[in-house]
Amino acid sequence: LAPYTIIHPHQHEGFTQQQHQQGGSDGTRRTNPRTITAEVFHPGCAGGTCPSTVSQQPTGDDGSARECKGIGCKLPSRMRQKQKPCGREGCSAHAGDDASRGPSPVHVTDRAAQYLDEVPDFGSERGAWIQLACDIKPSNELPSEDALVLQLQLSKSQERLVEALRGQQDEIKQLQRLLSEQQAALVSQQREILQQQKRMYEQMEQQDRDECLEITGMCGDQQKCLNTPGFRCQGMTIRDASSGMCGHGYFYNSDMEECQACNECDGEPVVSPCTFVTDTLCTGPAAEASELSLSWAGDVSLQGSKGHVLAGAFSSVQLHIQGRGDAGLVSAEKGHLVLRQHGLVWVDGSLALSHGCRSFVQVCLRLNNSDGSEGRDLSGVRVEQQERRSLQSVSVSGVAEVAPGHIISLFLRSATHQCNQSSEGLQLYDASAAPLSLLWLSHDTGAVAMTAQALVSAHYHTNYHPAFHTTSTSDPYIVGLTHDSRGIRFAESGTVRFVFQQALYSMGQACVSEGFQLAAYLNQNGTSAELFRVFKPGVHYRDTSISISGATKVSPGDAIDFEILSPAQCNVRFFGDGSGISLLSLFWVPAAISSFLTASVANSGLPSGAVRNKPLFFHQTSPRVSQMGLLGKGSLNVRRDFVFRESGTVSMTLDLKLIHSCNLVKVTLLMRRDSEGSRGGHEAEGLRPVHLAQQSAGQMLEGSQWASVSFRTSFQVYNGTAVFFLLDCVRGRVNQISHQTGSGVSVLWVA
Known part of the structure; x- marks a missing residue:
């Protein structure tokens, strides 16, 4: 407690003598504050001489301190120290130690108040006053509430800062680990590139010879020989190459249009020897360990329903997928399909169903990440409502770039939630073959996958050229859109x-009678040629879908576009959204490891009448290739069997346009795995053909002139594998099969 300071603006007779006793240089006496303080504390002392003991103030009978007076009452309650009760007059003697140190702060307060009480007229008569100023700073002073709050906030901020720093350190460690892994992978890739360059240089040192100078008459008399890594004869055709013009040890590379030296397997097994138009194919330990393409097939059913029947209305129903193939590529879990390897996948579903729902039912093919989030629809096909319930065939396909853990699902979705409440509200036909198949391509193939969404058309049309915008592509350099966005262009051969x-949604009776056609065109060097054309029965005031699928060879600068043809008296509106209902799915495979085949239905020997498991015959329309082909003359199954001469994976599509009165039409693809078919002999005894795929359709739509049925599937083939088609009509007859347009087969083969 700081000492009290007495300020006296007016003189008082009690202080006059002391003022004259102490003087300054200016002749005026100044009062020592300590002396005045002492006199105030002890009225009986003068000149700074005071007794050593001070009597204590009396206390009440109950031992409590007396009530405060004067300035002491103005002090805070915590500053008022309670005095100990004293029962005798000599209490001051027990405070010897305290007296030696001077009065305590509380005693100073009491003394000052007592002195002012003893002089009641001090300020009234003389006009003088005394002002006491006290600076109080208790020893146990606590920080204010604001300071405590600020301190707590600073502590919490420091804790959050430390946590944030720890989190950043963990992220930095994770990034460093990922960077190390990426650097290791990059170093490995660089080593592989250096090894490939080394092998290429070694090969160039061995193919670095001028055949045009070393071998006379290489290209004949009227043709000029050009030196290349092999050699080139100007004006050489594929027919010249097939006759052996390149010479022994060389083959004709149709992509480069030059003769190149045949590959040497260096002790590795030879899959196929070098021919006039194909190089030697070797199979070593490394090639056997890594597959370029694989296939898988599985079953599809309505989950939790007996007899594949779902009664009542529904909004969305998941189709249950069950596996048949190898679990190393994919596995069926909880009705979904889980991918196990990186690569590109092509999924085909061939279903037959009937429903009693108003409006349409949509079949959806969906791809999700490993945790089930961030999914997107790969395909969506609408199955229209029919007045007379009948089985309808549906083909749904999609392509995607996948990683381990990705999930593929199949769904049925209703548009209005108003379906027939009978016991046959929704029925899925149980086929004798796997309705779902998958073709997987390794990234080592260099293949490219692309999807493009068709733009929405707000107007009604008859003939319509759709425009697209790209939704995904694994290599935009190889595959992209043309300048007008109506075609897909290619930068390399494949x-x-x-x-x-x-x-689409259509109005008009002509839509039903004549139906729709969808055509695909290939544009090469400014000329357009029709590749495929499919037929779809039309509908009146209904929603439906039309689709086309095929395989073909493309060269740099080629483009593919599409056109939908409708009757003149039919108004059609075309839709598109993010559910895949109007989508182009495509993949491109390098020509070195792939080939294609197309065939139309033969115009002779077509099955008609009461058809029971009758074979379909075809005519090959694409150029001959070494990997596969139709059996020719001299064979027992001429124009019936598609025979494969090299191992690989195949994706096949069939479209049929026909007139029938059958309650049920079935088309089945069967496989024979024996080499007798390729040699024209009989099937081996005891070997029954295996069902690969099947598609079914019900009665023809009333008022329509034609009906259609199609399916798509993928499967593995080996040297000598043969496949063929059978047509079956249940309770009715087949009247006609179109062999000009709308019917045909397309095949893609990948090594």
Whole structure:
């Protein structure tokens, strides 16, 4: 407690003598504050001489301190120290130690108040006053509430800062680990590139010879020989190459249009020897360990329903997928399909169903990440409502770039939630073959996958050229859109597998009678040629979908576009959204490891009448290739069997346009794995053909002139594998099969 300071603006007779006793240089006496303080504390002392003991103030009978007086009452309650009760007069003697140190702060307060009480007229008569100023700073002073709050906030901020720093350190460690892994992978890739360059240089040192100078008459008399890594004869055709013009040890590379030296396997097994138009194919330990392409097939059913029947209305129903193939590529879990390897996948579903729902039912193919989030629809096909319930065939296809853990699902979705409440509200036909198949391509193939969404058309049309915008592509340099966005252009030679599906709504009776046609065109060097054409029965005031699929070879600068043809008296509106109902799916495979085949239905020997498991015959329309082909003359199964001469994976599509009165039409693809078919002999005894795929359709739509049925599937083939088609009509007859347009087969083969 700081000492009290007495300020006296007016003189008082009690202080006059002391003022004259102490003087300054200016002749005026100044009062020592300590002396005045002492006199105030002890009225009986003068000149700074005071007694050593001070009597204590009396206390009440109950031992409590007396009530405060004067300035002491103005002090805070915590500053008022309670005095100990004293029962005798000599209490001051027990405070010897305290007296030696001077009065305590509380005693100073009491003394000052007592002195002012003893002089009641001090300020009134003389006009003088005394002002006491006290600076109080208790020893146990606590910080204010604001300071405590600020301190707590600073502590919490420091804790959050430390946590944030720890989190950043963990992220930095994770990034460093990922960077190390990426650097290791990059170093490995660089080593592989250096090794490949080394092998290439070694090969160039061995193919660095001028055949045009070393071998006379290499290209004949009227043709000029050009030196290349092999050699080139100007004006050489594929027919010249097939006759052996390149010479022994060389083959004709149709992509480069030059003769090149045949590959040497260096002790590795030879899959196929070098021919006039193909190089030697070797199979070593490394090639056997890594597959370029694989296939898988599985079953599809309505989950939790007996007899594949779902009664009542529904909004969305998941189709249950069950596996048949190897679990190393994919596995069926909880009705979904889980991918196990990186690569590109092409999924085909061939279903037959009937429903009693108003409006349409949509079949959806969906791809999700490993945790089930961030999914997107790969395909969506609408199955229209029919007045007379009948089985309808549906083909749904999609392509995607996948990683381990990705999930593929199949769904049925209703548009209005109003379906027939009978016991046959929704029925899925149980086929004798796997309705779902998958073709997987390794990234080592260099294949490219692309999807493009068809733009929405707000107007009604008859003939319509759809425009697209790209939704995904694994290599935009190889595959992209043309300048007008109506075609898909290609930058390098390869084989293409595509499917385009378009959702539409039509009005007019002519739509039903004549139906729709969807055509695909290949544009080469400014000229357009029709590749495929499919037929779809039309509908009146209904929603439906039309789709086309095929395989073909493309060269740099080629483009593919599409056109939908409708009757003149039919108004059609075309839709598109993010559910895949109007989507183009495509993948491109380098020509070195792929080939294609197309065939139309033969115009002779077509099955008609009461058809029971009758074979279909075809005529090959694409150039001959070494990997596969139709059996020719001299064979027992001429124009019936598609025979494969090299191992690989195949994706096949069939479209039929026909007139029938059958309650049920079935088309089945069967496989024979024996080499007798390729040699024209009989099937081996005890070997029954295996069902690969099947598609079914019900009665023809009333008022329509034609009906259609199609399916798509993928499967593995080996040297000598043969496949063929059978047609079956249940309770009715087949009247006609179109062999000009709308019917045909397309095949993609990948090594």
